[in-house]
Amino acid sequence: MTTQAEPRRGGRGARQRIIDAAVELFYREGINATGVERLAAEASVSKRTLYQHFPSKTAVVKEYLRYIGQTVGDPVHPGEKAPRRSPRSRILGSFETPPSAGLMxxxxxxxxxxEAADGMPEVHDIVEAHKRSYIDAMTDLARQAGAANPKSMGHQLAILFEGAAAMSTSLNDPAPWTYARKAAQTLLDDAVGRASA
Structure with a gap:
């Protein structure tokens, strides 16, 4: 999940370097395992500078999640070519195996x-909003694809997606994405078939 190729250095752009370091470290090593000192060192800033940009580690985590939601990739709206793809193709595209360098x-x-558990309630709000937005987008795509019950289909697809992500992580194996894609194809065939019957 690396977002930049050039080494980080001091000077202008400290806020973005902090976010870039958070994207790398929080995802690869974990939020709780990454202390503020490590984050500052990786971003080539002092702790004082970090706290000038973010009043707390929770604020860094919140910005990290917002940044990921906007820049790393959205499987439902995967770039400028998405509107030219069929709704079915966009749904199935969300089950493509994510790129991985090493551990999933x-x-x-x-x-x-x-990781936030009860310690960062604001983080849960961001996560919940993101997940609800994903379900809504899947529901909308299911409706566009002609599903008989798009709301149910949207929830089923979201659960498949979450399951594939969790299982591939637990097994460190991309195979669950292949199985989830096949299950999504079956769900789509059944849902669209019922709508046209």
Whole structure:
């Protein structure tokens, strides 16, 4: 989940370097395992500078999640070519195996929800909003694809997606994505077939 190729250095752009370091460290090593000192060192800033940009580690975590939601990739709206793809193709595209260099780490939003537990309630709000938005987008795509019950289909697809992400992480194996895609195809065939019957 690396977001930049050039080494980080001091000077301008400290806020973005902090976010870039958070994207790398929080995802690869975990939110709780990454202390503020390590985050500052990786971003080539002092702790004082970090706290000038973010008043707390929770504030860094919140910005990390917002940044990921906007930049890393959205399987439902995967770029400018998405509108030219059919709704079915976009649904199935969300089940393509994510690129991985080494260990599979799963969904950063799910990981944040687990790590935040009761210690960062604001993080749960961001995660919940993201997941609800994903379900809504899947429901809308299911409706566009002609599903008989798009709301039910949207929830089923979201559960398949979450299951594939969790299982591939637990097993460190991309195979669950292949099985989830096949299950999504079956669900779509059944849902669209019932709608046209």
């Amino acid at each position: 780490r799963g969904c950063p939003f799910h990981n944040a929800a687990v």
